[in-house]
Amino acid sequence: DNTLVLALSDNGASSEGGVHGSINDARPWNLAGSPVEEAVARIDELGGPTLHNNYPWGWTVAGNTPFRRWKREVHEGGVADPLIVSWPARLAARGEIRRQYVHVIDLVPTVLELAGVDAPAEITGAVQSPIEGVSFAHTFLDADAPSRRDTQYYEMLGCRAIYHDGWKAVVYHAIADQSVHFGDDVWELYHVAEDSSECHDLAAAEPERLQRLVELWWQQAERYMVLPLDNAPFDAVFGEERPGHEGRRRYVYYPFAGPVTEEAAVNVRNRTHTVTAEVVIPDGGVEGVLLAQGSVLGGFVLFVRHGLLHYVHNFVGMEEHRITSNVELSPGEHTLGFRFDKTGEHQGRGTLLLDGEPVGEGEIPRFTPTRFSITGEGLCCGYDLGMPVVDDYRPPFRFTGTLRRVVVEVEGPPFIDPVAEADLSLRAQ
Numbered sequence: 130d131n132t133l134v135l136a137l138s139d140n141g142a143s144s145e146g147g148v149h150g151s152i153n154d155a156r157p158w159n160l161a162g163s164p165v166e167e168a169v170a171r172i173d174e175l176g177g178p179t180l181h182n183n184y185p186w187g188w189t190v191a192g193n194t195p196f197r198r199w200k201r202e203v204h205e206g207g208v209a210d211p212l213i214v215s216w217p218a219r220l221a222a223r224g225e226i227r228r229q230y231v232h233v234i235d236l237v238p239t240v241l242e243l244a245g246v247d248a249p250a251e252i253t254g255a256v257q258s259p260i261e262g263v264s265f266a267h268t269f270l271d272a273d274a275p276s277r278r279d280t281q282y283y284e285m286l287g288c289r290a291i292y293h294d295g296w297k298a299v300v301y302h303a304i305a306d307q308s309v310h311f312g313d314d315v316w317e318l319y320h321v322a323e324d325s326s327e328c329h330d331l332a333a334a335e336p337e338r339l340q341r342l343v344e345l346w347w348q349q350a351e352r353y354m355v356l357p358l359d360n361a362p363f364d365a366v367f368g369e370e371r372p373g374h375e376g377r378r379r380y381v382y383y384p385f386a387g388p389v390t391e392e393a394a395v396n397v398r399n400r401t402h403t404v405t406a407e408v409v410i411p412d413g414g415v416e417g418v419l420l421a422q423g424s425v426l427g428g429f430v431l432f433v434r435h436g437l438l439h440y441v442h443n444f445v446g447m448e449e450h451r452i453t454s455n456v457e458l459s460p461g462e463h464t465l466g467f468r469f470d471k472t473g474e475h476q477g478r479g480t481l482l483l484d485g486e487p488v489g490e491g492e493i494p495r496f497t498p499t500r501f502s503i504t505g506e507g508l509c510c511g512y513d514l515g516m517p518v519v520d521d522y523r524p525p526f527r528f529t530g531t532l533r534r535v536v537v538e539v540e541g542p543p544f545i546d547p548v549a550e551a552d553l554s555l556r557a558q
Contacts, residue, residue: 130217130218131216131217131218131219132216133214133215133216133219133240133243134213134214134215134216135212135213135214135236135239135240136212136213136214136215137210137211137212137213137233137236138210138211138212139210140200140201140207140208140210141192141193141196141198141199141200141202141206141207141208141209141210142188142189142190142192142193142199142200142206143183143184143189143199143200144186144189144198144199144200144201145157145183145200146182146183146184146185146186146188146189147185147186148185148186149163149165149168149185150163150168150182150183150184150185150188151163151181151182151183152167152168152171152174152175152180152181152182152446153180153181153182153426153427153445153446153447154181154182154183154503155181155426155427155445155446155500155501155502155503156445156446156447158499158500159427159444159445159497159498159499159500160475160498160499161444161445161447161495168182178425178516179425179426179446179516180426180446181426181503181504186199190206193206195325195326196209196325196326196327197326197327197328198301201285201286201288201304202285202288202301203283203284203285203288203289203290203299204288204290204299204301204327205321205325205326205327207285207288208283208290209325212231214269216269219269220269220270222269222270222272225272226272227268227272229265229268229274229275229276229277229278230276230278230279230281230292231265231276231278232262232278232281233262234260234261234262235262235263235264235265235278236262237260237262238260238262238263238264239262239264239265239266241260241264242264242266243266248260261353263277263278264277265277265278279293279294280292280293280294280345280349282346282349282350282353282355283299284350284355284358286302286304286360287302287303287304287311287358287359287360288300288301288302288304289302289314289346289350289358290346291342291343291345291346291349292321293342293345295320295321295322295323296318296319296320296321296322296338296342297318297319297320297321297327297342298316298317298318298339298342298343298346299316299317299319299327300314300315300316300317301314302314302360303360304360311358315332316332316339316342316343317330317332318330318331318332318335318338318339318342319331378538378539378540379536379537379538379539380394380395380536380537380538380539381534381535381536381537382420382508382510382534382535382536382537383510383534383535384510384511384512384528384532384533384534384535385510385511385512385527386510387507388506388507388508388509388514389507389508389509390505390507390508391422391423391500391501391502391506391507391508393507394422394507394508395508395537395539396539396543396544397429397469397537397539398475398496398497398498398499398543398544399471399474399475399496399498399544400469400471400539400540400541400542400543400544401468401469401470401471401477401539401540401541402468402469402537402538402539402540403466403467403468403469403482403537403538404419404420404431404466404467404468404535404536404537405464405465405466405482405535405536405537405538406419406420406431406464406465406466406532406534406535407462407464407532407533407534407535407536408462408463408464408465408528408530408531408532408533409461409462409463409530409531409533410458410459410460410461410462410463410530411460411529411530411531412460414436414458415433415458415528415529415530416432416433416434416435416522416526416528416529417432417433417511417512417526417527417528417529417530418430418431418432418509418511418512418513418522418525418526418527418528419431419432419433419465419510419511419528419532419535420508420509420510420535420537421508421509421512421513421514421517421518422501422506422507422508422509422518423443423501423502423506423518424501424502424504424506424515424516424517424518425443425446425516425517425518425519425520426443426445426446426502426503426504426516427443427444427445427446427497427500427501427502428443428497428501428502428506428518429441429442429443429497429501429518430443430513430517430518430519431465431467432513432521432522432526433458433465433528434521434522436457436458437453437454437456437457437458438453438454438458438465438481438483438488438489439451439452439453439454439481439521440452440467440479440481441518441519441521442479442493442496442497443518443519444495444496444497445497448495449519450479450491450492450493450494450495451491452467452479452480452481452489452490452491453481453489454481454483454488454489455488455489456483456488458483463483463484464482464483464484464485465482465483466481466482466483466485467479467480467481467482468480468482469493469496471541475495475496475497475498476492476493476494476495476496477492477493477496478490478491478492478493479491479492479493498544504516510532510534510535511527511528511532512524512525512526512527512528513525513526
């Protein structure tokens with residue numbers, strides 16, 4: 130009863146599903162689609178472990194009713210969220226609504242005021258940045274109390290907005306589209322105190338008010354360090370070689386350690402590469418995963434089953450490219466390997482290797498170009514964590530012989546698509 134609970138929703142409904150929706154969100158940045166026919170055929174899998182689905186724009190709009198647009202943008206559909214406050218021992222009000230303008234940055238000062246705690250000026254000698262929000266605790270006992278916040282700027286990936294005294298100027302800017310200049314953007318104007326759904330654009334009717342609000346946005350942007358504007362902020366991050374990977378050609382993984390995130394793991398995409406596992410096969414045979422990356426939504430796995438070496442490349446849950454050895458494995462020390470020889474952009478030929486000798490070959494016409502999975506599955510050595518890359522086994526499918534280590538060697542520069550990586554980072558939110 131004496132616990133203050135503040136329940137705030139996330140940003141507006143997701144728009145990543147596109148016009149028709151998506152059954153695997155790893156597909157768009159891997160140059161693959163989600164045909165409606167496939168979605169209909171797999172409708173009973175929606176919400177289950179074999180898909181990473183996202184609803185189409187129609188449901189996004191419905192989810193944001195009555196607000197305009199959606200997540201990642203700064204129209205009301207992307208920034209207006211419900212906030213529920215509960216404190217039974219201190220708040221007699223039940224089921225009441227407050228209409229004061231409040232921003233998420235106001236939560237901390239509200240809690241500090243109610244707890245009777247001042248924000249520290251410094252922590253362990255480090256001077257703290259000022260808390261920009263203002264408390265709205267005064268509204269808890271007075272539904273008609275005036276709002277203490279009359280101005281708030283917004284900026285998200287080039288989209289901008291400013292709220293001031295019941296009015297809002299807002300502009301949509303295409304995300305990651307460098308051909309559209311910020312100076313060409315067209316601002317809209319809404320009296321959100323009376324038109325919260327932003328249905329009536331008053332920019333043409335009140336140009337002077339709009340101009341004042343736009344100028345106020347620039348003042349706020351400078352004050353709160355929003356500048357310089359950038360609608361593709363991840364390009365500089367993903368466009369460079371990852372720290373610690375500069376020029377590296379050889380990666381060594383040891384069995385049964387924790388998964389290595391895809392961002393930190395070896396990048397084999399669009400590169401000739403070789404995977405070599407040093408093993409000891411006991412009498413009676415062996416089975417299990419040698420190296421796995423990704424999941425049923427996309428990835429690759431090198432494994433042993435029924436006495437044979439297998440490699441499968443799962444292209445975004447859409448198609449599988451399989452290679453199986455034509456020689457059974459015998460007891461003793463061996464190197465079990467796989468080599469991918471790039472023959473074109475995002476395609477090549479795979480070869481299974483037993484002690485360096487070819488024991489199986491096959492074409493891989495579409496190798497994953499950008500990302501194996503977006504659901505967090507990392508690179509695993511000696512087992513497969515989570516949803517399996519293929520249905521041939523059930524995780525963790527640990528290697529039952531002795532696995533000393535797996536060495537991955539790569540050739541050529543790493544392939545990184547900055548635009549696709551930026552889109553990936555946005556979708557991952």
